[in-house]
Amino acid sequence: MRDFIKKKGIWIGIVAIVIALIAAVSAFAGFSNRDSVSGAANFAMGPFKSAASSVVGVFENIYSRMYAYDKLKAENDELKAKVAKYENEYRDYMELSQENSDLKALLGFSESHTDFTYEPALISSWSASNWSSSFVINKGANDGVELGDSVIDKNGYLVGRVSSLAETNSTVTTVVDTKSRISAGVYTNTDPAMAQGDFSLMREGKLKLMYLPQDSNIAREDIVLTAGSNSIPEGLIIGYVEDICLSVSGLDDYAIIKIAASLNGLKNVYVITEYEIVG
Amino acid sequence: MLNVRHRRAVKVLLYAITLIIIYLLQTFVFAEIRLLCVKPLLIPLAVVGVAIFEGSMAGGVFGIFAGMLFDISYSQPLIEYTILFTLLGIVIGLLSDYVLSRRFPSYLLCCVIVLIIIAAVQVLGMALFSDAEMSDLIDVAWKQTVYSIIFILPLYFPVKAIGRI
Numbered sequence: 001m002r003d004f005i006k007k008k009g010i011w012i013g014i015v016a017i018v019i020a021l022i023a024a025v026s027a028f029a030g031f032s033n034r035d036s037v038s039g040a041a042n043f044a045m046g047p048f049k050s051a052a053s054s055v056v057g058v059f060e061n062i063y064s065r066m067y068a069y070d071k072l073k074a075e076n077d078e079l080k081a082k083v084a085k086y087e088n089e090y091r092d093y094m095e096l097s098q099e100n101s102d103l104k105a106l107l108g109f110s111e112s113h114t115d116f117t118y119e120p121a122l123i124s125s126w127s128a129s130n131w132s133s134s135f136v137i138n139k140g141a142n143d144g145v146e147l148g149d150s151v152i153d154k155n156g157y158l159v160g161r162v163s164s165l166a167e168t169n170s171t172v173t174t175v176v177d178t179k180s181r182i183s184a185g186v187y188t189n190t191d192p193a194m195a196q197g198d199f200s201l202m203r204e205g206k207l208k209l210m211y212l213p214q215d216s217n218i219a220r221e222d223i224v225l226t227a228g229s230n231s232i233p234e235g236l237i238i239g240y241v242e243d244i245c246l247s248v249s250g251l252d253d254y255a256i257i258k259i260a261a262s263l264n265g266l267k268n269v270y271v272i273t274e275y276e277i278v279g
Numbered sequence: 280m281l282n283v284r285h286r287r288a289v290k291v292l293l294y295a296i297t298l299i300i301i302y303l304l305q306t307f308v309f310a311e312i313r314l315l316c317v318k319p320l321l322i323p324l325a326v327v328g329v330a331i332f333e334g335s336m337a338g339g340v341f342g343i344f345a346g347m348l349f350d351i352s353y354s355q356p357l358i359e360y361t362i363l364f365t366l367l368g369i370v371i372g373l374l375s376d377y378v379l380s381r382r383f384p385s386y387l388l389c390c391v392i393v394l395i396i397i398a399a400v401q402v403l404g405m406a407l408f409s410d411a412e413m414s415d416l417i418d419v420a421w422k423q424t425v426y427s428i429i430f431i432l433p434l435y436f437p438v439k440a441i442g443r444i
Contacts, residue, residue, distance in 0.1 A: 128306050129352075129354075131404075
């Protein structure tokens with residue numbers, strides 16, 4: 001015991017003095033409502049606390065970003081799926097809207113031609129030839145289409161006639177093709193003429209009205225209609241007279257017709273599969 | 280390394296795929312992209328390429344299928360261009376076997392000649408069977424030939440690459 005006190009006595013004394021001081025200060029703080037010891041300790045630990053707080057903050061930030069990233073990614077995927085779904089629905093809506101608009105236009109035409117039976121068709125492809133004007137549609141013999149059937153657009157304007165037939169598709173030669181020959185007449189004149197394609201006019205969407213009667217009073221802007229036959233209904237609008245070319249003899253007079261149907265961008269057509277022959 | 284039979288099978292498959300792609304380009308893509316108001320011809324250039332690099336037999340066989348697709352793209356019966364392209368494939372193949380070198384100048388020369396021949400056949404057909412003015416026909420013919428010439432170089436490389444397998 002004596003040796004222990006000799007060796008460690010001074011340290012015991014120092015510890016005792018420190019404890020006494022702390023007790024004294026605490027007692028003083030208790031009376032004055034001021035916690036100087038804690039304040040001093042806080043002050044001393046301040047830098048370390050700040051450093052630790054910063055480190056913890058970094059890790060918290062990383063964690064929250066990882067957690068938020070997953071959450072954001074999931075939300076983003078969900079929104080992308082919704083956008084894709086709405087885009088599909090919008091596309092369907094636009095197609096239906098266009099089809100509705102086409103059918104409304106056709107309704108106006110069909111009300112004045114109640115004897116017509118139509119087969120709607122889509123144009124699959126246009127001929128790649130520079131020498132003809134024709135296209136393929138997705139309806140054929142299986143759908144009631146026959147050779148020579150007239151093909152119109154949504155407004156009832158004549159586009160062409162079926163020139164080649166297969167089971168599920170057909171080739172339609174347009175009215176401006178050089179092989180096209182249609183008995184036609186001008187609305188204001190009952191005398192028949194012949195609407196036929198011409199190579200030099202084909203690419204401009206025009207054709208010739210040949211064999212004009214000598215005393216015909218044909219004029220610009222006159223409507224040119226089909227005259228009707230066994231294979232083509234009467235009264236289908238082909239186009240409008242754009243120019244009249246008179247010959248000296250009067251035997252070779254012809255008119256240039258601008259077709260009413262717009263072939264550029266044409267997608268939907270209607271094949272007249274049945275109609276009543278008038279007269 | 281592929282043996283001879285496998286190499287031949289791979290070549291046939293690649294030529295078939297190339298032909299289908301060229302047909303789709305001619306019928307659905309470049310039929311809508313007109314230059315000088317005309318559409319280009321791509322399929323005949325492929326026939327020339329195969330005939331130059333593979334010879335008369337392959338050129339003739341390729342010409343049959345290429346001609347059929349060409350007739351389909353023109354919405355007409357499988358006769359006119361099926362026969363024409365078969366003959367062109369055989370003749371160019373024979374020239375390539377005995378006379379011409381299998382290089383770009385020969386390919387270019389044969390393509391231009393073939394395009395002119397096709398245009399001439401088309402003009403003659405229209406002149407005989409329609410009332411078209413010759414000046415209008417020739418106008419379309421030269422524009423079609425010029426537009427098609429643009430595609431000679433782009434088609435040369437894939438056909439040459441397949442020919443070298």
